[in-house]
Amino acid sequence: MYRMEFFHVVNRGIDNRMIVLDDKDRMRFVHSLFELNDQMLADPNHRLRDFDPMRKRETLVAIHAWCLMPNHYHLLLTESIEGGISLFLKKLNMGYAKYFNQKYERSGALWQGKAKKLRIKKDENFHLMPKYIHLNPLDLSFPNWRKGNLKDPDHALDRLRTYRWSSHLDYVGESNFPSLIRMGIVRDSVGDRYAYEKGLKEITEDAELAQHSAILE
Numbered sequence: 001m002y003r004m005e006f007f008h009v010v011n012r013g014i015d016n017r018m019i020v021l022d023d024k025d026r027m028r029f030v031h032s033l034f035e036l037n038d039q040m041l042a043d044p045n046h047r048l049r050d051f052d053p054m055r056k057r058e059t060l061v062a063i064h065a066w067c068l069m070p071n072h073y074h075l076l077l078t079e080s081i082e083g084g085i086s087l088f089l090k091k092l093n094m095g096y097a098k099y100f101n102q103k104y105e106r107s108g109a110l111w112q113g114k115a116k117k118l119r120i121k122k123d124e125n126f127h128l129m130p131k132y133i134h135l136n137p138l139d140l141s142f143p144n145w146r147k148g149n150l151k152d153p154d155h156a157l158d159r160l161r162t163y164r165w166s167s168h169l170d171y172v173g174e175s176n177f178p179s180l181i182r183m184g185i186v187r188d189s190v191g192d193r194y195a196y197e198k199g200l201k202e203i204t205e206d207a208e209l210a211q212h213s214a215i216l217e
Contacts, residue, residue: 004078006122007085008129011093011115012072019071019100019110026165028099029068034180036091037061039081060084062182065130067137067166074133089115127189131200132213134168148207157200171196
C-alpha cells in the first residue's frame with residue numbers, strides 16, 4: 001500500500017537571481033503550479049488543447065501549502081502517484097524556465113540545480129511547517145523577524161495579508177487560489193483560521209521558534 005509522506009520543497013534561482021520580475025511572472029508561476037500538476041501533462045508532447053476540457057484532472061501531487069518569493073519558492077507536497085513529486089518538479093522547473101528565458105531573451109539555467117526536498121514527519125511539530133512557509137514574505141519588510149526582533153507582530157501579520165503569492169490567504173478564509181491547494185489533513189493540524197493565526201503570532205513572538213524557521217531556507 002502506498003504510504004503518504006510530506007515533503008518540503010525549495011528551489012532558488014541560480015546565483016540567487018530573481019525568478020519573478022513582475023506580477024505577470026508571478027501569475028504564470030501560479031498557473032504552472034495548477035496546469036502542470038496533471039498526469040495527462042506528464043508527456044512534454046501533450047498540449048492542453050489536445051484534451052477534453054470536461055475531463056477529470058488526475059494530479060501528480062497534492063499541494064498543501066506554497067509560497068512564491070522573488071528568488072525562490074516553497075512547496076509542501078504529498079504524492080498522488082508514486083514518483084509524482086519528481087515528475088511534477090521537472091515539469092514545473094523546465095516549463096517556467098522556458099517561459100522566463102523566452103520572455104527576457106536569455107539562455108542557460110534559471111535554477112540553482114535540483115530542488116531541495118526534505119521529508120517532514122507527521123508529528124507534534126508538523127503544524128509549524130505551513131506556518132513557516134507562509135511567514136516567508138516577512139523577509140521582504142521585516143528582515144530581522146527570524147532573529148526574534150519583531151517589535152509589532154500584529155502589524156507584521158497585517159502586512160502578510162497583503163501578499164497574495166502564497167496559500168496564506170486561503171488558510172485565513174480569503175479565497176485566493178483555492179483550486180491550487182488541498183488543505184485537508186494540514187488544516188487538521190494547524191486548526192481553524194483563529195488557531196492558525198494565533199500560531200503565526202506565537203512564532204513571531206518566540207525567538208527560538210522564529211530562528212528555527214531559518215533552517216528551512
